[in-house]
Amino acid sequence: MTHPxxxxxxxxxxxxSLAGKHRQDQVFTVPEGYFAxxxxxxxxxxxxxxxxxxxxxxxxxxxxxxxxxxxxxxxGYLEELDPMAGLRDEExxxxxxxxxxxxxxxVPEGYFQQAGLPAExxxxxxxSPLLGSLARINPYVVPSGYFESLDPLVxxxxxxxxxxxxxxxxxxxxxxxxxxxxxxxxxxxxxxxRNGDQPTATAVAVNSDTVPGSLESTGNAQxxxxxxxxxxxxxxxxxxxxxxxxxxxxxxxxxxxxxIDDALLN
Amino acid sequence: MKRFLLILGLLFATTLHxxxxxxxxxxxxxxxxxxxxxxxxxxxxxxxxxxxxxxxxFVQYYKDWRSTIRENRGDKLxxxxxxxxxxxxxxxxxxxxxxxxxxxxxxxxxxxxxxQLREEVRDRRQKNGRRKN
Numbered sequence: 001m002t003h004p005x006x007x008x009x010x011x012x013x014x015x016x017s018l019a020g021k022h023r024q025d026q027v028f029t030v031p032e033g034y035f036a037x038x039x040x041x042x043x044x045x046x047x048x049x050x051x052x053x054x055x056x057x058x059x060x061x062x063x064x065x066x067x068x069x070x071x072x073x074x075x076g077y078l079e080e081l082d083p084m085a086g087l088r089d090e091e092x093x094x095x096x097x098x099x100x101x102x103x104x105x106x107v108p109e110g111y112f113q114q115a116g117l118p119a120e121x122x123x124x125x126x127x128s129p130l131l132g133s134l135a136r137i138n139p140y141v142v143p144s145g146y147f148e149s150l151d152p153l154v155x156x157x158x159x160x161x162x163x164x165x166x167x168x169x170x171x172x173x174x175x176x177x178x179x180x181x182x183x184x185x186x187x188x189x190x191x192x193x194r195n196g197d198q199p200t201a202t203a204v205a206v207n208s209d210t211v212p213g214s215l216e217s218t219g220n221a222q223x224x225x226x227x228x229x230x231x232x233x234x235x236x237x238x239x240x241x242x243x244x245x246x247x248x249x250x251x252x253x254x255x256x257x258x259x260i261d262d263a264l265l266n
Numbered sequence: 267m268k269r270f271l272l273i274l275g276l277l278f279a280t281t282l283h284x285x286x287x288x289x290x291x292x293x294x295x296x297x298x299x300x301x302x303x304x305x306x307x308x309x310x311x312x313x314x315x316x317x318x319x320x321x322x323x324f325v326q327y328y329k330d331w332r333s334t335i336r337e338n339r340g341d342k343l344x345x346x347x348x349x350x351x352x353x354x355x356x357x358x359x360x361x362x363x364x365x366x367x368x369x370x371x372x373x374x375x376x377x378x379x380x381x382q383l384r385e386e387v388r389d390r391r392q393k394n395g396r397r398k399n
Contacts, residue, residue: 181277230309234382235389237301243390246383249295253335253380 298383299328306375310368319363324372327356 011019056063089097125132303324307317334352338345353373360369
C-alpha cells in the first residue's frame, strides 16, 4: 500500500483491467501510534475480564469489594518511631536510675608519678639492709650469639646418636641368616627326634631272671604264655619305640612287676 | 653380625629348652604308656564311651604305679604291698567305668604287655647281633 506506483506498474505488466483505474484515498485514518500499544492494552483488558469473571464465579462478595487499602500510614512514620522514646529511666529500671553516676574511688593527683622506685627502695632497706645495699646490675654477661651457637650435646659431652635408616633393609643378609637358622633348626629337630630303629650302644642288659623264658622253666608257663597274636600286636605297637626307651622302662619297672608276678605265682 | 649371633644364640637356647622339656615329658615313658593303654583298651574290648573315661584313669594309675615303684625300690616286700594296694584301689575305680569283670583283667593285660616288651627287646638284640656277625 505504500508503493501504489509499483503496484500500478505490476498491474500493467499483467495486463489487468484494474491497471487503468486510480485508487481512491482512504476515508478512515488511524491515530498516530494506535497500533503500538494495542496488543498490550488488549491483553490487559482480557486478563482483567478473565480475573474478574473467575473471582465472581468463586466469591461474588469478594469480587464486589473495592481493591483499595482502607488504612494508610503517614509518610516516614515507621522510620521515626523509637519504642523506648516515651519511657523514662525510672520506668526502665528503678534500681539503676537510683544510682549516682559518679566514680566513688579517686586517685590523688600525681600519685603514680610520686610512688616509684625511691619508695620501694626505702621499704626494702627497712626489711633487709643488705639486699637494699646491693646493686641492681646483673654481674654476669653472656656474649652476643652465645645461645644460638651452643650445641647441647657437645656441652654434656655426648656424641649424637647414630641414625639407622629403616629403609636400608639388607635382603641378602636376612636371607642368609634365615637359611642358617633353618638349617640349624632342621638339624636340631632331626637330632632330637631321631628314630630308635637303629640300636643304641647304651642298651642295658635285661635281667635274665625276669625274662619269660626263665619263668617258663618254673612250670607256670601258662601264666606267661602270651597269645602269639597278642605278641605280634604288641610288637607292632612298639615298633617305633626306641630300644633305649623300652629298656629304661623295663629297668625301672622290673622289680615291681616281677615281684607282683612272684606274688601271683607263689 | 652381632644381630645374627644373637638370633643364633636365642635359637640354640630355645632348642635346648624344648629338648629339656621333652626329656621331662618322657620321664614317664609316655609313648610306652600310650601303647600300653591302647593295648589294654583293645584287649578289654572297650567301646568309645568306656575308652574315653578309662584312658585318663589309667594314665593316672600308670603315674602312681611308676612313682610307687620308684619310692619303694629298696624294700621288695613293701613294694609288693604298695603295688597291690594301688591296684586294688584302682581296680575299684576302673569298676565304675568298665565293670567288675574287665577291671580285674586290666592288670593281667598290663603284665602281658610288659612281658612282651621284654621279649621284644630280646628279639631286637638277637637281630642286631646277627646283623653285626
